[in-house]
Amino acid sequence: MExxxxxxxxxxxxxxxxxxxxxxxxxxxxxxxxSFSVLDEAPAGESYSFNPIPVIDVLREDEPAQDIDPQAxxxxxxxxxxxxxxxxxx
Amino acid sequence: MKIGLEMHFxxxxxxxLFCSCPTAPAEPNHNVCPVCLGYxxxxxxxxxxxxxxxxxxxxxxxxxxxERVWFSRKTYFYPDLPKNFQITQYESPLGTDGHFDLNGxxxxxxxxxxxxxxxxxxxxxxxxxxxxxxxxxxxxxxxxEIVTAPDLTSPEEARALIDQLVTELRSLCGLEAxxxxxxxxxxxxxxxxxxxxxxxxxxxxxxxxxxxxxxxRQSKLLAAGKKVVRETRRFDEERKVTxxxxxxxxxxxxxxxxxxxxxEFRIGEMARNLxxxxxxLARAKRLVASFGIGEATAKQLVLTSHSLTDLxxxxxxxxxxxxxxxxxxxxISGNWAVLQDQAKWPDIVRxxxxxxxxxxxxxxxxxxxxSLAGVQQEAAVEGGDGLGKLxxxxxxxxxxxxxxxxxxxxxxxxVIGHVMKESKGRYSSREVVEGVRKExxxxx
Amino acid sequence: xxxxxxxxxxxxxxxxxxxxxAEGLExxxxxxxxxxxxxxxxxxxxxxxxxxxxYSPPFDATCIGRMKGSGGQLVGKTTMDEFGFGTFSxxxxxxxxxxxxxxxxSCGGSSGGAGAAACLIPGHIALGVSTGGSIxxxxxxxxxxxxTPTYGRVSRYGLIDYGNSLDKVGLLSRSASLVAxxxxxxxxxxxxxxxxxxxxxxxxxxxxxxxxxxxxEALQNLDPSVRSSFQEAxxxxxxxxxxxxxxxxxxxxxxxxxxxILATSEASTNLARYCGxxxxxxxxxxxxxxxxxxxxxxxxxxxxxxxxxxxLGTFCRxxxxxxxxxxxxxxxxxxxxxxxxxxxxxxxxxxxxTMPFVSPRFEEIGRMKPLEMYGADVLTVPPNLTGMPHxxxxxxxxxxxxxxxxxxxxxxxxxxxxxAASAWENVFEYRFPEVSL
Ligand SMILES: [Zn+2]
Numbered sequence: 001m002e003x004x005x006x007x008x009x010x011x012x013x014x015x016x017x018x019x020x021x022x023x024x025x026x027x028x029x030x031x032x033x034x035s036f037s038v039l040d041e042a043p044a045g046e047s048y049s050f051n052p053i054p055v056i057d058v059l060r061e062d063e064p065a066q067d068i069d070p071q072a073x074x075x076x077x078x079x080x081x082x083x084x085x086x087x088x089x090x
Numbered sequence: 091m092k093i094g095l096e097m098h099f100x101x102x103x104x105x106x107l108f109c110s111c112p113t114a115p116a117e118p119n120h121n122v123c124p125v126c127l128g129y130x131x132x133x134x135x136x137x138x139x140x141x142x143x144x145x146x147x148x149x150x151x152x153x154x155x156x157e158r159v160w161f162s163r164k165t166y167f168y169p170d171l172p173k174n175f176q177i178t179q180y181e182s183p184l185g186t187d188g189h190f191d192l193n194g195x196x197x198x199x200x201x202x203x204x205x206x207x208x209x210x211x212x213x214x215x216x217x218x219x220x221x222x223x224x225x226x227x228x229x230x231x232x233x234x235e236i237v238t239a240p241d242l243t244s245p246e247e248a249r250a251l252i253d254q255l256v257t258e259l260r261s262l263c264g265l266e267a268x269x270x271x272x273x274x275x276x277x278x279x280x281x282x283x284x285x286x287x288x289x290x291x292x293x294x295x296x297x298x299x300x301x302x303x304x305x306x307r308q309s310k311l312l313a314a315g316k317k318v319v320r321e322t323r324r325f326d327e328e329r330k331v332t333x334x335x336x337x338x339x340x341x342x343x344x345x346x347x348x349x350x351x352x353x354e355f356r357i358g359e360m361a362r363n364l365x366x367x368x369x370x371l372a373r374a375k376r377l378v379a380s381f382g383i384g385e386a387t388a389k390q391l392v393l394t395s396h397s398l399t400d401l402x403x404x405x406x407x408x409x410x411x412x413x414x415x416x417x418x419x420x421x422i423s424g425n426w427a428v429l430q431d432q433a434k435w436p437d438i439v440r441x442x443x444x445x446x447x448x449x450x451x452x453x454x455x456x457x458x459x460x461s462l463a464g465v466q467q468e469a470a471v472e473g474g475d476g477l478g479k480l481x482x483x484x485x486x487x488x489x490x491x492x493x494x495x496x497x498x499x500x501x502x503x504x505v506i507g508h509v510m511k512e513s514k515g516r517y518s519s520r521e522v523v524e525g526v527r528k529e530x531x532x533x534x
Numbered sequence: 535x536x537x538x539x540x541x542x543x544x545x546x547x548x549x550x551x552x553x554x555x556a557e558g559l560e561x562x563x564x565x566x567x568x569x570x571x572x573x574x575x576x577x578x579x580x581x582x583x584x585x586x587x588x589y590s591p592p593f594d595a596t597c598i599g600r601m602k603g604s605g606g607q608l609v610g611k612t613t614m615d616e617f618g619f620g621t622f623s624x625x626x627x628x629x630x631x632x633x634x635x636x637x638x639x640s641c642g643g644s645s646g647g648a649g650a651a652a653c654l655i656p657g658h659i660a661l662g663v664s665t666g667g668s669i670x671x672x673x674x675x676x677x678x679x680x681x682t683p684t685y686g687r688v689s690r691y692g693l694i695d696y697g698n699s700l701d702k703v704g705l706l707s708r709s710a711s712l713v714a715x716x717x718x719x720x721x722x723x724x725x726x727x728x729x730x731x732x733x734x735x736x737x738x739x740x741x742x743x744x745x746x747x748x749x750x751e752a753l754q755n756l757d758p759s760v761r762s763s764f765q766e767a768x769x770x771x772x773x774x775x776x777x778x779x780x781x782x783x784x785x786x787x788x789x790x791x792x793x794x795i796l797a798t799s800e801a802s803t804n805l806a807r808y809c810g811x812x813x814x815x816x817x818x819x820x821x822x823x824x825x826x827x828x829x830x831x832x833x834x835x836x837x838x839x840x841x842x843x844x845x846l847g848t849f850c851r852x853x854x855x856x857x858x859x860x861x862x863x864x865x866x867x868x869x870x871x872x873x874x875x876x877x878x879x880x881x882x883x884x885x886x887x888t889m890p891f892v893s894p895r896f897e898e899i900g901r902m903k904p905l906e907m908y909g910a911d912v913l914t915v916p917p918n919l920t921g922m923p924h925x926x927x928x929x930x931x932x933x934x935x936x937x938x939x940x941x942x943x944x945x946x947x948x949x950x951x952x953x954a955a956s957a958w959e960n961v962f963e964y965r966f967p968e969v970s971l
Pocket of ligand 1: 106123
């Protein structure tokens with residue numbers, strides 16, 4: 001795997017990799033993807049679905065309800081005047 | 091000039107798209123739960139009402155609707171996005187290849203899909219170094235995204251499209267009135283060959299300004315023999331200019347995958363079974379065709395009230411359409427607050443019919459209608475002054491309306507709306523419209 | 535009662551089976567534990583990851599709520615590979631569980647702590663979670679019964695996601711009857727997990743399988759001791775009156791890659807939320823640009839295998855690679871489901887060893903390359919990928935270490951597997967390590 005590719009993947013995934021890690025993961029992914037090339041021999045399926053069982057038309061009615069106190073959730077987060085604090089935007 | 095729009099409207103539900111948190115306004119981070127905060131262990135469940143509203147819109151826009159759809163995860167990192175992925179629709183929108191008739195011109199609709207809104211960020215701190223304060227009340231609010239073909243030819247037309255679309259969707263599925271201000275739009279615009287995307291414009295006014303600026307900018311570049319660069323720009327609301335968005339925003343790889351937590355939806359059947367309400371503009375068009383009345387009159391009727399239009403259609407069964415028009419837009423709409431009671435309709439029909447057949451004269455007919463409404467004629471006459479005062483008082487208190495009216499005559503609607511509401515139906519809509527126009531013209 | 539609590543503490547201190555345990559046992563309740571990726575009010579839920587340190591969900595996973603509702607006490611959270619990423623429970627930020635039969639060896643993974651707890655504590659029921667074999671594997675290495683139900687049978691509400699189209703909550707215990715009882719407690723639709731709402735009702739009683747299929751392809755690359763143990767076990771099954779037929783399932787070779795691609799693609803999106811802002815490990819350096827802020831927290835918080843799987847999964851769904859890897863794997867899953875269905879037309883269950891070898895020593899594991907580790911899941915991945923229910927039971931002991939046998943049935947037929955596992959207990963006696971407190 002090209003250094004450029006692994007660097008790009010790490011950037012998209014928001015991971016900082018050292019030079020050593022970059023090389024190690026590139027090698028591992030190479031090994032793994034090479035062995036996965038057996039998939040190319042599998043017949044191209046006509047249909048696919050995102051679950052192994054059919055899950056169809058499961059809907060929730062439009063009724064507002066909150067069974068957990070939002071204060072308990074806020075307590076988990078760092079808030080200021082009710083707002084969740086976050087990092088710089090630019 | 092070619093303009094295409096990606097519009098996002100909030101769907102009128104009481105609970106969010108994937109959790110049951112309320113959509114009503116609240117203190118920051120009050121309408122939240124593990125699902126819309128993306129807490130580990132939570133998972134989404136789709137709101138039936140949102141799906142149905144989205145499907146009615148797709149059908150109303152005459153879209154092609156597939157038999158099955160699913161949702162997708164669009165992964166990108168931003169502080170307002172609790173899961174750092176947004177659940178949206180990618181390969182399988184609710185509808186594709188539809189259209190909307192804008193003043194007789196067919197505007198293509200490429201797709202209609204559902205997605206969740208991220209949270210809302212309050213920027214705090216010095217310009218250029220702002221940090222994010224996030225309110226996740228909006229996280230998971232159901233949005234419908236409607237994407238048009240680049241069939242629009244001017245900023246005014248883009249604005250008109252949204253204006254009319256909002257009117258229609260409001261009555262189709264109860265879209266809220268505020269949506270002209272809250273509609274979020276990504277627009278692409280090209281004067282020459284290359285197109286530029288203007289992202290994340292909030293509200294109709296900003297949109298028109300952003301598009302004007304961008305059209306102007308591109309025209310100047312081309313006139314000077316320069317090239318327009320294909321890029322993403324953002325609209326700066328303060329300075330009223332578009333600026334080039336930084337590169338990183340365009341290079342994100344969303345890595346779409348299917349959302350396995352929701353399963354699939356067989357929307358074909360669901361869409362066919364939906365009963366669509368007739369929307370105002372579609373109804374106006376039908377009135378023009380069926381009864382031969384003028385387009386302006388037809389619009390005035392349907393925009394006043396659906397039930398008034400019902401009465402109009404009822405009257406048309408008994409009297410010539412022009413008589414039905416003059417009665418419904420005249421004394422009947424003037425006292426609509428009382429006369430909308432359907433128990434009174436048979437009497438109204440008889441009075442108008444008797445008048446039309448010459449059994450009674452106009453004055454007597456009007457007296458009977460008014461007495462049906464419980465109004466003494468003297469009071470109604472005296473009301474004339476009251477109307478003028480109502481109008482001029484409002485304009486005195488809201489000078490900005492006059493300024494707006496100079497640019498766009500539609501600003502008159504603000505005054506008309508206010509007066510109709512205040513007078514509680516004492517005056518006919520025709521009287522109010524004429525009164526307001528006269529007063530505004532006088533002052534301009 | 536006090537003995538049981540003593541055993542729980544023993545499993546915690548000597549075998550690192552638990553990350554947290556309750557302060558004591560409550561009278562009149564049965565005891566159960568939950569893998570640390572299941573949320574429970576009053577406990578942290580860290581899923582083996584440092585990035586979740588401090589996360590105390592104020593709600594119970596549906597499965598835990600149902601166990602409590604039927605008279606159970608949650609006595610502890612069990613150790614696991616970070617987010618379920620592993621076969622040996624060695625990728626854990628909160629202690630590596632040690633095998634009850636030999637502390638130098640692995641409990642299997644990723645529900646390793648659950649396997650150890652189920653083995654060491656009589657009458658204990660351990661809730662595990664399997665994505666690619668994380669219940670069968672530990673059941674095999676720890677010599678207990680491990681049931682992985684059909685995908686969607688037990689609600690995933692309250693489960694910290696690894697791969698949403700693969701994750702299944704199941705149970706580990708010393709006996710099939712205990713597993714059967716509590717499986718009934720946890721199964722059933724839950725509106726908070728739409729994928730649990732597609733299941734048919736649970737039948738009153740299972741049907742004893744009478745015809746078993748052994749796929750030829752699954753018997754390659756087995757450790758010789760496992761192979762001969764399995765052959766012997768097949769003999770016992772025939773002795774019970776079952777027919778055993780060799781079959782061919784040519785698509786099995788596609789299962790491992792398809793599984794790893796789907797699992798990591800989904801995982802890499804599930805793990806995007808861990809960025810230091812809202813839960814678990816939080817960062818206060820708000821003067822950083824959000825990209826640097828997120829990247830910093832993630833790079834420090836995730837372990838080595840989590841990073842590897844995030845990278846792999848992110849790659850497999852990127853523009854240019856998505857259709858070759860991600861979309862192809864979805865199609866392959868469908869293909870495998872059809873292949874299983876074909877076998878189930880003539881047979882009631884597919885039977886194989888659970889793991890290709892007995893529990894390895896930690897030093898051997900340390901020498902394995904990632905691809906070799908992934909290969910250890912070759913027998914557990916096919917039913918997991920296709921959402922088929924499966925059960926692992928001990929079927930032999932080699933040099934004092936248990937060997938597991940795995941039976942797979944068609945979707946929704948867990949009760950048939952439980953019938954077979956109960957009957958198996960009449961012909962094969964399980965052994966458990968002696969513990970002196
Ligand atoms: Zn919510």
